[in-house]
Amino acid sequence: MNAKEYNILVDKQADAVYRFILKCTRHQEDARDIVQDAFEKIWMSKDKIHNEKAKSYLFSTAYHTMIDRMRKVKRITALEEHHE
Secondary structure, three states, rough: OHHHHHHHHHHHHHHHHHHHHHHHOOOOOHHHHHHHHHHHHHHHHHHHHOOHHHHHHHHHHHHHHHHHHHHHHHHHHHHHHHOO
C-alpha cells in the first residue's frame, strides 16, 4: 500500500471503524484513541499490506488494539485494587 492508498483508506473507512469500535467500547475517547492507534499501526506496516486487503486489515487491527487496551486496563485496575 502506498501513501495515496493509505489516505484513501483513512477517508473511506475512518468513520466506519470508529463506529464499530465505539459500539464495542461505548466510550468516545477510547474509541478515538483505538482508531488512531490502528491507523498508526497500518501506516507503520503499509509496505506489507496489499491495498485489496487494507479494509479488513484495518478492522482486524482496530479490534485487536481494542482487546489489548481492555486487557491492559483490566490488569491496571486489578493491580490498583490489590494495593488498596
